[in-house]
Amino acid sequence: MELPRGALLLVLLAVAAAASSAGATLAVKAPVPVPVPAPVPAHAPPQPKDAEGLLINGNFETAPRKVNKTLIVGRHSLPGWTLRGHVEYVSGGPQPGGMFFAVPHGVHALRLGGRASASQNVSVRPGALYALTFAATRTCAQDEALRVAVAPSLSPPADVAVRTLYSADTADTWAWGFRASSAAAQVTFSNPGVQEDASCGPLLDAVAIKELPTPYPTKDNLIKNEGFEIGPQVFKNSTVGVLLPPKQKDATSPLPGWIIESLKAVRFIDAAHFSVPAGKYAVELVAGRESAIAQVIRTVANRAYNLSFVVGDAKNGCHGSMLVEAFAGNVTQKVPFESAGNGGFKPASFRFVAAGVRTRVTFYSSYYHTKVSDGVSLCGPVLDQVKVQPLKA
Template sequence: MELPCGLLLLLFLTVSSSSAAATLAVSTAPVPAPAPRPAQDAEGLLINGNFEAAPRKLNKTLIVGRHSLPGWTLRGHVEYVSGGPQPGGMFFAVPRGVHALRLGSRASASQNVSVRPGSLYALTFAATRTCAQDEALRVAVSPSLSPPADVAVRTLYSGADADTWAWGFRASSAIAQVTFANPGVQEDVACGPLIDAVAIKELPTPYPTKDNLIKNPGFEIGPQVLKNSSVGVLLPPKQKDTTSPLPGWIIESLKAVRFIDAGHFSVPAGQFAVELVAGRESAIAQVIRTVPNRAYNLSFVVGDARNGCHGSMLVEAFAGNVTQKVPFQSAGKGGVRPASFRFLATGDRTRLTFYSSYYHTKASDGVSLCGPVLDQVKVVPLKA
């Protein structure tokens, strides 16, 4: 049956009007934005932070092209190397996965990361020397409120294993360029430090409480510890409290201290502690607010990390004009000993310092540096 022309026209106009309304409804609906690509994974690794994504172009081990390595921008002679024995009798220790970067003379690798202006961050990375005894790794973040620093990788704290380090910086913009560089020039242009497992972690600001004048007393706020790393994290010397990778604490010594975790070491309390690994050259300090001529009590615990460090240990603690020596006989089984003493504040600021009086190495190899563990530091005012 044929419909009248008038009815056909009415049906056409009705359908056209409905289609236009549907189109309008679709076009005005909000379209969800694509999720931003995270700069780090759940463990804090930067994009290709373990360097397992291979470069697009290689000349043997030399990376060809500034942007050939996914996630990174390169300058100079940068090699993509595998762990294990190398030609010439060297051995490259790669702590995570199979591959790492070798930075030759004046070479660098950088990556942009998203950060929060004003916040404190810690970079964690593995590094070791490959040639000369005096190799260093320069760490810089731009822009930031922290100057570049050279980490001396000539001292091998962990023996045959690659050392893991942390370096702190305070961000000054939403995007920060993280750069690792070899500041030295060697006769062999390929010689330079090896880097791997680069991670980042934002660190909250610790505060004293009414029950304890110490900030971060149990060292629970600290750098990222990679799950498969059993060597701890070294905190470089001469770190100020404003940019220290261990918030609240100053690494004021010539050598590093080690940040250790309960997953791989014996920790007296909580999840983290500090190991004083280089005798009197490995000191940690904090400056607290005090009332002049008022008495305070300082308490802390010492122990061993259950990492093969045996023998007679001695921790010296300083508060104001008072010194306390705390001996500890380590059997390497993770024992602890509490200690405390009273001191009188002479000003509105009092410096507390801890270091190990003796030098220790692991009994298993006689090379890896180790020492007593410090934890649970507490200062309370005493009643007049």
């Protein structure tokens, strides 16, 4: 049936209006952009998530995916770590052959054979100072060392000798400092030696990382980090303190502001497990004249200054006559302390005149001491609250 001419015109006008309305709607409603997530690096470094700063599987309690007796099979078999060479997954306690492995944190640890290594990638802040805390001990009769390296960084690798018995009944806990040079770094622990027995090598356990702030002197005290409150991570369940390796320069020392300039380590101790004169931390000089710390301060030539500090005992079984020697400018002061093992302390001070714009302040213990409980573990006097103040002319 044919529509009248007027009706047909109305139908055409309605279709045109609908098309126009649809076009206008399409023009207004532009496509909604879908947010694109930021690209994730293919090899993003894992982040320490433990409250004590442990690395991923830093205490090695997550077992490897494949083990042949104790030998870990596969470079990436141990979660969080990349392995090279003969690396064993061991448990603490008596071992076949009469050996005893001291595992201070948890049950398991790594044993690094000759030229073997374990490494992990971490995120760091370029230019910042960090301290790695880790437990280590030897497992064979011969001398052993643990090499610590971070790449890239501004700090060269260092070998930590694990042969000295600082703690006879357990593994020692150490700290090593480095300064980061990029946002990602690879932390590597390795055995630099080769022994007749390929399995012989140091035991590694409980690896943690901590960023350390930069301390500054004040107008009232020219010493930086005077109370040793800035230092490496101390594990809550550790009763042995943290050993600071010798020959650590100020720029990379795990004890910011201080130089570990001796042949043997000094011990960083906490108030939770030791007697500390003030604050939460102090330093124990554990190896006589071979255990010294120093700091270079800014001074004015020919101006007089007063150096004050506190000495005591850590209440850790270290008894006897102690003697701390302090050096500043051309002055030496000997401070005796009779330790009964009760955690006492005493203040000391002396005046010196600066010879130039830089003055070195040094402390060491004159005598060697061992704990009365075993006669082997090294110990010594405690140092805290170091202060240098300019005197009025």
